Amino acid sequence: MLRPRAMCKRWIDALDSNPLLGLQLCMSIKTPDLDAAYGLQSPEDNRQLYAEWAGDYDDGFAAREDYQLPAHTARAFVAAGGQGPVLDVGAGTGLCGAILAGLGVGPIDAADISAEMLERAMRKDIYRDAIETDLNQGIPAPRESYSGIVSSGTFTHGHLGPEVFPALLRVARPGAQFAISINARHFEEKGFDLALRRMAQGQIENLKLPQVRIYGDLAAGPHKDDLAYIALFEKS
Numbered sequence: 001m002l003r004p005r006a007m008c009k010r011w012i013d014a015l016d017s018n019p020l021l022g023l024q025l026c027m028s029i030k031t032p033d034l035d036a037a038y039g040l041q042s043p044e045d046n047r048q049l050y051a052e053w054a055g056d057y058d059d060g061f062a063a064r065e066d067y068q069l070p071a072h073t074a075r076a077f078v079a080a081g082g083q084g085p086v087l088d089v090g091a092g093t094g095l096c097g098a099i100l101a102g103l104g105v106g107p108i109d110a111a112d113i114s115a116e117m118l119e120r121a122m123r124k125d126i127y128r129d130a131i132e133t134d135l136n137q138g139i140p141a142p143r144e145s146y147s148g149i150v151s152s153g154t155f156t157h158g159h160l161g162p163e164v165f166p167a168l169l170r171v172a173r174p175g176a177q178f179a180i181s182i183n184a185r186h187f188e189e190k191g192f193d194l195a196l197r198r199m200a201q202g203q204i205e206n207l208k209l210p211q212v213r214i215y216g217d218l219a220a221g222p223h224k225d226d227l228a229y230i231a232l233f234e235k236s
């Protein structure tokens with residue numbers, strides 16, 4: 001798929017030779033959306049899409065779709081007794097961190113592959129540190145740095161799978177509370193059940209999997225009824 005910068009170059013070239021075709025190309029440029037995000041194939045795709053989406057993510061997508069998952073995740077973390085220091089995994093623009101901070105949890109660090117999303121998160125003045133990393137490659141933080149790990153909306157189609165869990169466990173202290181949201185269909189498709197059961201044999205305890213609606217009553221898009229699990233557990 002051509003990204004807007006490449007599309008614009010084609011538009012300018014086309015405009016030179018055929019104004020009508022140029023206009024049609026211009027109108028085909030789309031803002032990133034959920035379907036584009038679910039169709040991503042690689043970390044590099046994620047980096048590119050979220051570079052474009054960062055500026056509009058909160059006021060566009062999150063507001064329009066009445067996006068509730070960050071609040072569900074933060075509240076579940078606190079209800080389970082979670083405390084700082086916390087790592088927000090795939091923090092994006094900081095929607096989950098903002099709710100956590102409002103509930104009195106801190107300090108919170110943000111990890112994300114997208115410099116642009118992290119830049120938006122840091123503007124909210126709630127995070128101690130921003131860690132730009134591809135989570136598939138690990139987390140550049142010392143072992144056992146965190147008493148809590150949260151993640152909202154990042155374990156989903158086209159993003160992260162259960163293979164990232166060992167990196168999360170490495171930076172968590174013994175007893176650390178996890179609250180990791182996982183899109184329900186992605187959960188079935190990517191074998192999260194098996195991965196969590198294996199971890200429950202010595203690496204984690206008190207596993208619970210409540211289900212929540214990702215979007216609120218104001219959502220109208222095709223994903224308005226999508227569900228997520230919130231994997232709540234403690235590191236052994």
Ligand SMILES: C[S@@+](CC[C@H](N)C(=O)[O-])C[C@H]1O[C@@H](n2cnc3c(N)ncnc32)[C@H](O)[C@@H]1O
Nearest residue numbers: 046050090091092112113114134135152153154
């Ligand atoms: C749907 S957004 C969720 C953001 C935020 N947690 C929320 O609930 O609004 C997914 C985030 O995961 C990040 N992401 C995707 N793939 C990643 C990877 N391989 N490593 C780190 N972050 C990644 C994206 O940059 C994006 O900020």
